[in-house]
Amino acid sequence: MKITGYRILRSFHDWGRPVGDVNGYIESGLTPVPVVLVDTDDGLTGVGMGSDHDIDRIFPAIEGEDPRSVSALYDRMLAQVFKAGHSGATFGGIGTLDMALWDLKAKAAGEPLWRLLGGRDRFVAGYASGLDIALDDDRLAAWYATMAARGFTSGKLKGGRDIPADIRRLGIIADALRVNTPNPALMLDANESWNLKQAVRHVSAVEAVHDLTWIEEPLRRWDAGGHARLTRSIRAAVATGENLTGLEQYGPLFDAGAVDVVQAGSVWGITHFLRVAYAAHSRDLPMSPVGLTGNNAVAHAAAAIPNHLSAEVQDLGAPFGITVDQEFADGGIVLGDTPGAGVSIDEAAIQKRTAAADWLVTEGPHVRPKRAGLQLVADPPPALLG
Template sequence: MRITGYRTLTTVHDWGRPIGDVNGAVGSGKTVVPIVVLTTDSGLEGIGLGHHQGLDVVFPALEGEDPIAVQALYDRMLSWVFKSGHGGAVFGAIGALDMALWDLKAKAAGQPLWRLLGGRDRIVPAYASGLDGPLTDDELAALQTRFADHGFTAVKIKGGLDVEADLRRLHLVSDVFHDRTGAAPALMLDANESWSRKEAVRHIGRLEESVDLAWVEEPVRRWDVDGLTRVSQSVRAAVATGENLTGLEQFRPLLQANAVDVVQTGSVWGISHFLRVAALALAFDLPVSPVGYNANPIAHAATVVPNHLSLEVQDLHLPFGIESDQEIEDGHLVLGDLPGLGLVVDEAAIEHMNEAADWGRHGGPHVRPERAGRRLVRKPSLHPRSPGASPR
């Protein structure tokens, strides 16, 4: 079996609500989902989710190759761009192709990827998220009620600008879960790199006066070894980071300096990257937690990682035209037996789709605000209180 080419598709994930974080929001709640289909001379095809930008640059490293040699081909793609660099969107393109290669390999073996990788159990621990930055209190409560009703016992919310709003929302979510499940959840806060070092320590310190946080995510810039170390040593909560790091060389300084307590990876960067980061984290006795993405493809690899902590689930629905052989039961992701990643793509439906989406536009979550990390006053409008709501 040899790789002959690829084709790309773009579908839409309709979240059914505004989404975003401290950096910005997508008011429409509709985001693009790039799909890559890797073709072979046998007729077998592999599906990958991730970036399209950079595919034309790295695909020549795969053309004519046997897709079964996944990890060697992963290194071949990295080597293909070693002069120009593999960061950013190019790393996303490598991740999408890597995901498609693993899908192909498992399909060729007639096994779900979790089984091919050596997984003993198809059940993956997970926590609820939701990109809930722009939601009102009522909207946040409604969203987290749905997560609680699916059995989740841990939840992460967005915050970082207004400590009083963060406290109110954390207590609100805790109350929702307690009312629905009879127990308070583990709570996490994601600041999305919005603080300076001292801002982070001061803000988290205020929260910890009344909230027990399991972790705080990306309190300062992703590469700030000294800053992350300072925050980790100054607060009770664990510091989680890594979703925006691309390559082991970016993780190593953080782990060597004890700057991270929960090692994260972006699911969009692919299967091989997650496996390698998890192995590096294991060498430092650290847990690893993949950040969520459409259809949760990294869950397959999580089944074979001994230091896997929990997988982020961002939404209970799938993008248009994509089906996935998985279920959510008792706060866990349960993988099925369909060969490969378990993804089925309705290309005809996607081709005739008439939906617009956005994500990386100005004012969205992928554009860093000018005053990030340099704010002296809070912005209480980040998390609007629901009409008629009273202070806690």
């Protein structure tokens, strides 16, 4: 089997609600979903979703190769961009191709990916995450009630600016999830918006009311010293890592004892997730993948590692023209038996329909406000947030 070429489609995800975090949000609830299809000479096609950035520069590393040599091809892709570096969106392009290669490997074996990777159980424990900074209290309650109906017992709030609001809204999430458990797990995600002492003050105030399971991305992703000081100052676990692009970037956090729940963004692919997971396992740390909606291939990998804790479930739907062989039940993801990652693509439908799905808007959650971490009050004048 040889890789012969690739194609790129651009679908979109309609979240049905505004989505975002403390850094900004997408009011339309429409976000783009690049789909990369990798073709082979025996007719099999691998599917990857996430980023299509730099695919033309990365692809020569795998063209003509046997896609089943996934780990070696992953390293070839890293080597292909050695001089310019593999961080950011380029790492996402590598991750998307990596997903397609694993999909091909499992399809060639005639097995679902979770079983090919060594998983025994098709169930992947998860937590509900509404990307909910722009939802009012009523919509917040309704969304988490929908997730509670699927058995979820844990929820994550996007917050970090307003302590009283975060306390109130975490209570709303807890009330919705109590239909399944008397003590829901509550997480708060600040998306790198604080400095160290802001984090200590904010989390301490929240912990006076709620038993917070973890605080996510409280500080800048590379601040190993700060995260280490923070985790010693609060009861909640510190969760971080989703924006680290490469196993080597986790080393300082591990060495400093700075992370309690190790995260990896699903957009970075399966091989990255597996390597980080085993590095975390060597330090007796649990692993939690972030952002599985539209990137369910990493859910298959989560089913196969020994230290999986819980996976972020942001939506019950799928991008337009994309069908995923999975269900959401019992508070997690139930993976199917379709060979590969279980993703089917309606190419004709995607090619015929487009939508205004632009994540990169001026005030979206990808843009860090210029005064983030440099504010004396929780809700400063708009002039300081631009």
